[in-house]
Amino acid sequence: MTTTPDFLVDALGHQHAPAPAARIVCLVPSITELLCDLGLAGKLVGRTGFCIHPRDVVAAIPKVGGTKDVNIEKIRKLAPTHVVVNIDENAKPTVEELAGFVPHVVVTHPNTPRDNVPLARLMGGIFGAEEAAARWCLAFEAEYAALHASPKGPARTVLYCIWQDPWMTVSKDTYIANMLAELGWRVPDLGTDRYPRFAWSQALVDGLDAVLLSTEPYRFTEEHTDALEKQLGIPVVLVDGEMMSWYGSRALAGLRYLQTLK
Template sequence: MTFTDVLGQQHAAAPEARIVSLVPSITELLCDLGLAPQLVGRTGFCIHPADTVRAIPKVGGTKDVNIEKIRKLAPTHVVVNIDENEKPTVGKLAEFVPNIVVTHPITPRDNIALARLMGGVFCAQQNADEWCDAFTRELAELESAPKGPPQRVLYCIWQDPWMTISRDTYIAHMLALIGWTIPEMGEARYPSFRWSEDVVAQIDQVLLSTEPYRFTEQHADALERQIGKPVQLVDGEMMSWYGSRALRGLRYLRRLADQ
């Protein structure tokens, strides 16, 4: 039996796989599926679960991967993501790693296919099925919950320059579950923008994410005074990490909508 990644590549079940994960959220998922003993490498941003990943060697960041470190670890599989990892880097890894497993969740429901792919390729299907059942129940509860008034929100991920997200992103699809929409800011998936009266007029509130930029309550207070619209700090991991943390992310969304 084989399992298909987002590029249509077929991967056979590999019970003895040596895995390098270059995707923080998927590193956490692999650990939660019981696969930590097979993880031989991770990025410095793979910080969850902390007690487990501490023993796994680092191989650089998601963008600045140390190719030679990975070569020395002799992985059979490297897990990558289209948004988080650079295509030229993945190409170099493919020269000596037998299996590159490519992922690209766009909607919350894509977490189900992601978990089944990881569970299938790395022979942790029972754990993956149990996680998928829990996620499916939580998603159904959120989708069927009464929606509050629609909100137009600007979700900020960076400043200097200010950057936001497009509607075709995982975060935007998460927000859509509670009836919150993202304004159009151009064709880029993560567009930059400048504050103006026109931008402020398009939104009901601003969400400042705690990652990748480390926005704080001080940033939120200052921006609220500047633009005269509500600004709140949100947990970036809960909003953008697919995989294990997405289950908690759905619960976090419910609380966000109830505020």
């Protein structure tokens, strides 16, 4: 039997008493999917328009705007007991405004693949799905072990692009970079921002083994990869942005997806 602690602590050290009768607004797409997979869809009263998985389940959950342009009044009318936010996804002023009328703001910040384990336990512990969370964690540990039991490819330096006009990438302290690190790959240091802008130069290209173009948030396509590869003269690969950046439920498939990139 799983026991519930008197309180749980989120990414910023906030304490949360278990609340199995919660009304949840989730402003983090990947965590909306995780909550559904833990059997908590019935407690979700609001989501963003980017919370698209699982499609058949979230279709019935009201939208409250985007991750950055949240409709505060819609959330107020839904009278949630909890709102789930993320440091990278949601703007601090928005979160502070929500904290003025939502009793519990659960702040998340998974930054490495292994952070998915405490994330799942936190969601299960707060919302009364401890056993489902424990099963999910076992599945994650199995996928993680399988990844590291498989032969490793060569170490590489890769530039992971998330946007163009302006071109933007990820820093080494992001979830995406830490996913790549599971393969022994590193991203170049292009500044202090978590998602720095950059300009192409021969010096930059000379230090790379490959460029990865992500399918989200910018919708890079094979046409982009073909054109950029001809321009740069090094391998350019299209990668599934959900597999690389969605923590929570999609991390299970994400760990398997990493093996296809070796």
